[in-house]
Amino acid sequence: MNQQKMGEFLKHLRKDKGLTQEQLAEHFYVSSRTVSRWETGSNMPDVEMLIELADFYDVDIREIIDG
8 A cells, every 4th residue: 555645646536526625624523734644645544534535535445545
């Protein structure tokens, strides 16, 4: 699993929805810094959050993991 590739995919999904990092952070009750770390690949969402993100973006969790 390539964390940087996954982060870039998460960023792409967020931008496709027209959301800022702050808006996404508010939706999931995390800090915008956390969202930034996900998108740069310096940190990964936990499994529960990955499931929520996949549901939110209407993609398979494997798509997120594969980037």
